[in-house]
Amino acid sequence: MNKTDLGEKKPGKPGPKRAAYHHGDLRAHLIETVRTLVEEKGADGFSISEAARRAGVSSAAPYKHFADKDAIVREVAMEGMRRLGAQMDAQAQAADPHNFGRVNAIGHVYVDFARREPGVFRLMFGLTEGHDGDPEMEEVGRATYGIVIREVISAMPQGTPEEVIRRRAYMLWMCVHGHSFLQIDRKVNVSEITAPDAEVLAELSVRILGEPS
Amino acid sequence: MNKTDLGEKKPGKPGPKRAAYHHGDLRAHLIETVRTLVEEKGADGFSISEAARRAGVSSAAPYKHFADKDAIVREVAMEGMRRLGAQMDAQAQAADPHNFGRVNAIGHVYVDFARREPGVFRLMFGLTEGHDGDPEMEEVGRATYGIVIREVISAMPQGTPEEVIRRRAYMLWMCVHGHSFLQIDRKVNVSEITAPDAEVLAELSVRILGEPS
DNA sequence: ACGATGATGTAAGTGTCACTTACTTTCTGG
DNA sequence: CCAGAAAGTAAGTGACACTTACATCATCGT
Numbered sequence: 001m002n003k004t005d006l007g008e009k010k011p012g013k014p015g016p017k018r019a020a021y022h023h024g025d026l027r028a029h030l031i032e033t034v035r036t037l038v039e040e041k042g043a044d045g046f047s048i049s050e051a052a053r054r055a056g057v058s059s060a061a062p063y064k065h066f067a068d069k070d071a072i073v074r075e076v077a078m079e080g081m082r083r084l085g086a087q088m089d090a091q092a093q094a095a096d097p098h099n100f101g102r103v104n105a106i107g108h109v110y111v112d113f114a115r116r117e118p119g120v121f122r123l124m125f126g127l128t129e130g131h132d133g134d135p136e137m138e139e140v141g142r143a144t145y146g147i148v149i150r151e152v153i154s155a156m157p158q159g160t161p162e163e164v165i166r167r168r169a170y171m172l173w174m175c176v177h178g179h180s181f182l183q184i185d186r187k188v189n190v191s192e193i194t195a196p197d198a199e200v201l202a203e204l205s206v207r208i209l210g211e212p213s
Numbered sequence: 214m215n216k217t218d219l220g221e222k223k224p225g226k227p228g229p230k231r232a233a234y235h236h237g238d239l240r241a242h243l244i245e246t247v248r249t250l251v252e253e254k255g256a257d258g259f260s261i262s263e264a265a266r267r268a269g270v271s272s273a274a275p276y277k278h279f280a281d282k283d284a285i286v287r288e289v290a291m292e293g294m295r296r297l298g299a300q301m302d303a304q305a306q307a308a309d310p311h312n313f314g315r316v317n318a319i320g321h322v323y324v325d326f327a328r329r330e331p332g333v334f335r336l337m338f339g340l341t342e343g344h345d346g347d348p349e350m351e352e353v354g355r356a357t358y359g360i361v362i363r364e365v366i367s368a369m370p371q372g373t374p375e376e377v378i379r380r381r382a383y384m385l386w387m388c389v390h391g392h393s394f395l396q397i398d399r400k401v402n403v404s405e406i407t408a409p410d411a412e413v414l415a416e417l418s419v420r421i422l423g424e425p426s
Numbered sequence: 427a428c429g430a431t432g433a434t435g436t437a438a439g440t441g442t443c444a445c446t447t448a449c450t451t452t453c454t455g456g
Numbered sequence: 457c458c459a460g461a462a463a464g465t466a467a468g469t470g471a472c473a474c475t476t477a478c479a480t481c482a483t484c485g486t
Contacts, residue, residue, distance in 0.1 A: 178391025186345040210426040
């Protein structure tokens with residue numbers, strides 16, 4: 001009976017990386033399962049029961065690891081936010097700094113993430129009914145947004161006031177965020193718009209970060 | 214026993230405006246109740262049962278008027294979309310055409326609607342899991358977006374190609390849509406942004422509709 | 427008037443879900 | 457090696473979406 005030899009039973013203190021009792025880190029397994037379910041059934045269409053069923057445990061088992069459904073959802077959302085941040089960072093670094101290429105790269109990562117994982121994306125940015133004020137969540141969000149700020153700073157002329165930086169960054173965010181949701185919620189065909197991302201994002205960064213006309 | 218003398222018993226044909234049998238147009242009453250509930254409990258936190266309870270009917274009664282929960286939600290969303298369109302139209306007509314004033318007015322109506330009725334707004338623009346392809350819904354959406362197009366046309370130089378018009382209109386929509394969701398989902402304090410709508414929207418319309426820098 | 431008809435309502439289900447409680451099993455630290 | 461915590465289970469509870477079978481009532485053709 002292989003217990004999926006995931007158990008890295010460190011004889012040390014329990015620590016935060018507790019793993020492998022009966023099931024073999026059910027906690028992480030559940031987060032992954034829920035992530036899949038959220039994409040399959042939608043953010044509100046999935047059930048803890050089904051996640052437990054897929055993990056091969058009883059429907060009460062999840063509650064040994066999470067207070068309630070929202071707690072699982074929060075973990076999935078935070079994990080998604082960290083992934084988004086990492087991708088944004090990587091692609092920004094890899095991009096050509098000229099012509100706002102790094103800012104554009106971040107925008108593409110954002111929109112692509114929404115398209116690739118619309119369920120998780122909605123969890124991350126939908127209200128999730130009460131996760132505002134969660135300090136850990138806000139911390140992760142701030143870290144991710146910090147990457148945007150960083151690239152806007154280096155895309156704008158040196159010495160641009162912070163006030164202006166923040167304004168420009170937020171304007172970009174508005175656009176990219178709105179574009180992402182309009183895409184995944186399929187509101188775009190409403191007006192027969194089929195603009196390629198690259199063009200639109202490139203034009204927007206010029207218009208928003210450039211000199212006002 | 215006043216049956217709330219709503220009954221306008223037209224002896225004519227049943228027609229689409231059927232009213233006042235036992236309850237007195239339960240259908241409309243339910244839509245209104247659900248609209249309230251959606252704001253109180255959130256788009257996925259409300260229940261048909263509670264709506265029926267508030268309307269004073271059995272929990273099975275709603276299913277005489279709507280196929281399922283989604284059907285009620287769709288009606289609420291469409292009614293909201295029609296109201297949004299009407300407000301956009303009215304405010305656009307009332308606004309000063311100079312300096313993209315009419316386009317800005319539309320943006321304000323959009324954002325204000327989101328803030329005033331975030332629950333309904335989410336219903337209108339959230340995926341609602343399968344209402345894409347609903348022809349009536351698309352028709353209402355197209356009509357509302359038509360107002361935007363109309364005002365963008367009259368804000369841009371005469372003779373601007375339709376392709377460009379559509380591009381500009383969509384860029385504006387992206388921004389306003391993103392701003393609305395970031396506001397109602399409270400993602401804005403993440404980055405300590407507290408920009409007044411008027412400034413941001415005015416600047417955006419200039420940057421998006423004006424000459425590229 | 428009047429009775430068939432269909433629209434509108436109810437009561438009593440079914441199956442699922444979130445979450446709880448009481449209990450058992452398994453791992454771990456002293 | 458054992459006390460106790462951690463991790464799991466079975467069996468609930470109450471709410472909900474939706475169904476089925478039945479009751480009521482306005483309306484319309486006769």
